[in-house]
Every structure is written in C-alpha cells, then in structure tokens.
Amino acid sequence: MNQVFNFKRWLLYTGKHWAENRKRYLLGLVAITALLILWFSFVLLEGDYHPLGSKTQLATYHVGLYAVGLLFASFLFHDLSDNPRGIHFLMIPATATEKLLTAILFGLVLFMIFYTAVFYAVDTLMVEIANSLSSAKKEVDNYGRPYVEKVVNIFTGAVPVQDDYDFGLLFLIFLALQTAFMLGSIYFPKYSFIKTAISILVIFLFFVFLIGQVLDAMMPEGTFHVYSFTYSLAHRLGGGKVALPEWVHDISVFCLRYGIPPVFILTTWFRLKEKEV
Amino acid sequence: MIDIQNLHFGYRRKKVFTGLSLQLQPGHIYGLLGRNGTGKSTLVRNIAGLLFPHQGSVTVMNHTPAKREPAFLQDIFLVPEEFYLPDMPIQHLLKYMAPFYPKFNKEQFDRYIKEFDIPQGNTLQKMSYGQKKKVLISFGLACNTSVLLMDEPTNGLDIMSKSQFRKVMAGNIDETKCVVISTHQVKDLENLIDRITIIDEGRILFDQTVETIARKLSFHISFDSEEIKQAVYYESSLRGSAVVMPNTANEESKIDLELLYKAIILNGEAVESVFNA
Numbered sequence: 001m002n003q004v005f006n007f008k009r010w011l012l013y014t015g016k017h018w019a020e021n022r023k024r025y026l027l028g029l030v031a032i033t034a035l036l037i038l039w040f041s042f043v044l045l046e047g048d049y050h051p052l053g054s055k056t057q058l059a060t061y062h063v064g065l066y067a068v069g070l071l072f073a074s075f076l077f078h079d080l081s082d083n084p085r086g087i088h089f090l091m092i093p094a095t096a097t098e099k100l101l102t103a104i105l106f107g108l109v110l111f112m113i114f115y116t117a118v119f120y121a122v123d124t125l126m127v128e129i130a131n132s133l134s135s136a137k138k139e140v141d142n143y144g145r146p147y148v149e150k151v152v153n154i155f156t157g158a159v160p161v162q163d164d165y166d167f168g169l170l171f172l173i174f175l176a177l178q179t180a181f182m183l184g185s186i187y188f189p190k191y192s193f194i195k196t197a198i199s200i201l202v203i204f205l206f207f208v209f210l211i212g213q214v215l216d217a218m219m220p221e222g223t224f225h226v227y228s229f230t231y232s233l234a235h236r237l238g239g240g241k242v243a244l245p246e247w248v249h250d251i252s253v254f255c256l257r258y259g260i261p262p263v264f265i266l267t268t269w270f271r272l273k274e275k276e277v
Numbered sequence: 278m279i280d281i282q283n284l285h286f287g288y289r290r291k292k293v294f295t296g297l298s299l300q301l302q303p304g305h306i307y308g309l310l311g312r313n314g315t316g317k318s319t320l321v322r323n324i325a326g327l328l329f330p331h332q333g334s335v336t337v338m339n340h341t342p343a344k345r346e347p348a349f350l351q352d353i354f355l356v357p358e359e360f361y362l363p364d365m366p367i368q369h370l371l372k373y374m375a376p377f378y379p380k381f382n383k384e385q386f387d388r389y390i391k392e393f394d395i396p397q398g399n400t401l402q403k404m405s406y407g408q409k410k411k412v413l414i415s416f417g418l419a420c421n422t423s424v425l426l427m428d429e430p431t432n433g434l435d436i437m438s439k440s441q442f443r444k445v446m447a448g449n450i451d452e453t454k455c456v457v458i459s460t461h462q463v464k465d466l467e468n469l470i471d472r473i474t475i476i477d478e479g480r481i482l483f484d485q486t487v488e489t490i491a492r493k494l495s496f497h498i499s500f501d502s503e504e505i506k507q508a509v510y511y512e513s514s515l516r517g518s519a520v521v522m523p524n525t526a527n528e529e530s531k532i533d534l535e536l537l538y539k540a541i542i543l544n545g546e547a548v549e550s551v552f553n554a
Contacts, residue, residue, distance in 0.1 A: 003346045009377075016373040020363040084361035090327055093350035093377045273345075276328045 005097045013094040014102050025106070032068055033118050036060070040126035044133065052130040052149050054158030061119050061154050062170055065112075069174060072111055073181035074193035076103045077272070081189035086277035096272040104265070108178055116154070127151050172257050179264035186271045229253075278303045278338060278455045279324055279424065285332035286323060293319050294479045296333070303423065304452035308470035309459040310538055316479045317459040318358060321426050324457070325355045338423055351378055354417040358429040362409055364402040367395075370416070380421035389415035393441055406433045414442065418449050427458045431465040443469050463534040473534070475541050483541045485552065487532060493551055495524040496533045509547045510540030523551045 001009070018025075039060060043051045079085040089099070130149050139147040152158055157165035177200070184196025211224055221234040229249050231242040244252065279301035286294045293316040301307055311317045322328040323335050326342030326349065335342055340349035362370070367390070375381040390397065393411040401409055410433055417425055431439050446469055450456060458466060473490065475483040485493075494509070498517040505511050508520035519533065521540045541548050 001347065003348060006347070009347060012373075012376050016377075019365060019369060019373045023364075082361075084357060084359045087327060087355065087357050088361040088363075090345065091325065091350060091353075091355055092374075093347040095347060096345070274329075277322075 004095055005101075006095075009094055010098040010101060013092065013098050014105065016092070017102050017106065021106075028068075028072070029114060029118055032064070032115065033122060036064065036119060036122040037126070040122065044126065044130055050134070050139075050147065050149065052127055054150070054152040057123055057127075057152040058154060058157065058165065061116075061123075061152075062174075064119065065115055066174060066177070068115065069111060069178055070181045070197075071193055073107050073178045074185050074196055076107045076182050077185040077268075078192070080186060080275055080277065081192070083277055086275075090275065090277060096269055100265070100269050100272055103182065107182060108175070119154070120151070124151050169257075172261075176260035176264070179261040179268070183264050183268045183271065186268060186275060279457075280336045281320075281324075281333070282336075283333035284320075284323065284330050284335060286319060286328065286330055292479065297480060298333075299474065299481060299484070301455055301457060303455045304450070305472050306446065306450055306456040306458065306470045307472045307474055308463070308466045308534075309457055309474050309476065310463055310466075310534075311459075311461065311476040311482075312542070313461055315476050317461075317476055318428050320476065321355070321428050321457065321459050324424070325353060325426055326350075327355075352380075352422045353424040353426065354378070354420045354422045356410075356413055356417050356425075356427040356430050358432060360410065360413055362401045362413060364400060366400050367397050367412060370401065370412070374416070375420075378420040378422065382419050382421060385421070386415055386419035389418055389445055392445055393438065407435060407438055410434060411438060411441075414445070418445065421454075423454055425454065425456045427456070429460050429462070430458060431460065431462055439465050443467075463538045467532070467534050473537070475538065477542065482545060483548070489552070490532055490537065491524075491529065492527075493524055494530075494532075494537070494548075495522045495526070495528055496520070496530045496536060497522070509551060510536065510544050512536065512539070521548075523554070 040052065043056060043060075047056075079089040092099075127149050131147075134147050134149070141147045150158070155167045157167075180200060181193065181196050184199065185192045188195040211226070216224065219231060220237055222237070223232045223234075224230075225232065229244050229252060233240045233242070243249065279299075281297060281299040284294045284297040285292075297320070309317050309320065319328060323330060324337055324342060326337075326345045329343040337349065338352060340346060342349060342353075365373075371383065371386065375383070375386075390412070393408075393415060395404075395408055395411055395415070401412065404412070410430070414427070414430060417427075431442060434442060443465070446456070446458075458470065460466060470487065472486045473483065474481060497520060499505055499508070499511070499520045500517045504522070505518050505520055508518075508522050511518045511520040519536055521533075521536055524530075
C-alpha cells in the first residue's frame, strides 16, 4: 500500500475524523446560525432606513467568514497541543498527507460551503422579514415603487460585479489567512489563535517598516505604490515612474495572489511530519 | 524486531539518553522498569516514532519509526499512560478505528471486553478512567500488532482489574509478537514478563531474562542472621527478612520483582557481580 497517499485509507481517516468531531461541527453550525440571526435582528432593530442593504449583507458575510473561519482554522490541529490527544492523532495509521488533506477538506472546503449555505439561509429569511417590515412601513424606492430588499449575491455584489467589490481577491486573502492559522495551530500548542494573529501582525508591520522606512530611505524622493509595484519620483526630480518589467510584475502579482496558501500548506505538511509529542 | 543503537535523546534542559543500546526480540513480554522520570516513557515514545532520536538509531520491524509510515503504524500499538479515546460508543470505535489495523480480530476484542467486565452499551466518555483504559488495552491486544507498547498499563486499574490484565496479557503472547510494558509498579508484572530491563538515569542498569534471574538468584525469607549478612539485598519484616541471595544451591524460588528491583537500584554492583560470576 502506498506510504504517501492512499485514497481508501484517506476515506477511512476522513470517516473517523467526522465520527469524532461531528457533534462539535454541528454545534458550530448552530452557533453560526444563531449569531447571524442575532446580528441581523440587531441591525433590523437599530437601522432606521433599509437596514439590510447589500453592503450590510456583504460586510456581514465577509466579517463572519474571516472571524469564524480563522478561529476554526486555529483549532484544526488542536489535538497536538495535548499529549494524550496528540499521541492518538499521530499513532493513527495514516500519512501526514492524508491527515493534512482531511484538515483542509473540513477546515477550508466544507467550512466555506456550509458557512455560505448557512449565511444564505439566514440572510434570505432576514431579508424577507426586512421586506415585510418595510412594506408595513409603506417605504418606497426612488421611483415611488414599494421598496424591496434583495438577497445579495456574495460572488458579484449587489449588481453584477460592482467596481469596488472583488470576491476573488477577498477569497484569496481569506485562503491565505486561513492556511496561516492552520499552520499556527501546529506551531503554537496553546492560544494558537491569538499567537498566530500577533505573528501575522508583526510580519505585516515588519514589511510596512521595511518599505516605509528602510527601502524608502534608500530611494530618491518619491512614493511607492504597493498595488502596482511602481515607484513615482517626486515632481521636483522629474516625476518619472519606475516600474518592473511587465513579466516580472505579472509573476509577482500571480505569486502574491495564489502562492501564499500553497506555501503555508506545504509548511504545515512539514511541521506535521516532524511533530513530536 | 526492535533495535536501538547508541540512542541519544534529551529534552531542552535535560539529557535523558546518552548512548543507550537495546535489542528486543519477538515472542517475549519485556518489563521495562525504573523510577519515575528515568526515561521509560521517553524510550517507549522513541520506539513508537512519537519522539525522534537526536543521535543513534531506532529500528522497529525494519522501519524507522520517526517516518511514521502507515505500514509501520498499523503493526504497532501504544497504550500510553495518559490516553485519549474519542467520545463514541464502543461499536463506533470498532467501526472507525479497527479498519486501520489489518490483523484486528473482533471476536478477540469481545472476549477481552467480557473478561474485563466492560458494559458494551455505554459511550466511552461515560465510562470511568479504569474502564476506558481496559477498552484501550482490549483494543490494542485485538489489533494483533507485531509490537505492543504499554506505558504504565496498570495505573488506574483496581486490584481485580490488575489480575484480569495479567490473565489477558498472558493469553495473548505468541512468538511473532513483542510486548514492552513500561512500569514502576513492578508487582503488577509478576508472572507476566519474561525479560526484565531496568532503566536508571537514562542507561540500562539491568537486562536479563526471568530464566537467568531464577538460575542466578534465590528469593526467600530468612531468619538466619549469617545468611542475611551474605544477602545481595535484604528487607526486614515481621515474618523474617526477605533476602535476595546468589543461587549457589540451584534451588527454585519465585522471583520477587519488587525485591529484585530494589536490589538492583540500591546494590547494583553486588547483583552485577552475581551475574558476571
């Protein structure tokens, strides 16, 4: 039998993981549902005018996704923080690859699917309630028609592909953070959520310092544009723009957008292989 | 079967092993004895692949444990001192765990559970610590792995359970299996182990078969003060002095493990001279 990955063994391991954790996962879904209902109810009670607008729905979806998702990811390898559980986890005859893939399946794929499903179930219900409240109040839109709130499409925004809304980018940032917190759950046996959050903040501040203070001091007067990888010289120096060759720029952007999660997943795999309890 | 060569291992501030070598063969139940904190559990975890040697090598059934390959893990079972069992009924434990062990035998498991008087209907979390430990021992035995490691298996078991444990263990060994029982409760292993290995300060202090011990040493109660003076070790009690003597007369006596252990720890040189003679 393959000692790196075997599909049958992975299915066995996934089944075992589900059997051991299903109560926790189902309770988690109930808790997310309750929190979303509570939040939307609060918004409905507090908001005077069109409280469930598309921006509120989108913000709720993403804040919830990030908060709950990252918290969940920081518990994916929580077993390793405790000796008896860690021994049980490591002694199960499955490879690190299979154990990691199971964590990814539950922590990233199924979490995303079920969170979105729960969000839509609650959102649809709450938008219905919001509409019945606004019809009772006889609210009308700009054309004098009865005002009707719509369930937002989280993939495109309120109208197909809003200019300021990029689901793909938000999702990629979420994926990068989610895999970082998954790695943190192995690195930090205790308080992994807080410690990972602090580590990410420190790394982020380091880059801000590096770009804003160190690199800036080495460059002629001007401004660095992070998103376009360009550097604009000050007007008194001629106002020129320094840019990377297009192919370097494209590769850099591609790596930043898609490269971070695989790097964290690979690091998690190595950490899992070398974990001792 | 288990080959440990020049093992060096330590924790951050404490060296545990500095060049330990040991070979364990199938067909035996090894008693790994020693005081608390002398490295018994650490040795067991090195054999199981939960800790990695800093220097030297550990080979188990031609596998390197640290790689934790499924082929290795499905042929070794560890009953740790502090253990974890998921919150599920016994039947679910069998359903989700047993398929990982190709030689698992359900009839054997049921027989052990019956011998240990475990109620089958309860979920594991509703069972007492001792009951859970007996389920784990039963499961480990029924897996029929070539190597069975037990770290303080009798901790938490009542008097009746300890005797049930000895009975179950005695009926399980065959020439293909190697059982290593690590404990500081030497009395619990009497009549069970056939080789005694005593670890102290990270080194092998004593390693002999029960047969050799019985041939070389004699254990009895003595009232003869001259004999007591010549004893390798003695302990006074109300019914005379329990002595460990060189077995010069080739008499048969029952090995008192506790007395032997104390003799080795407190008067190791004298014991060694008897075995070297």
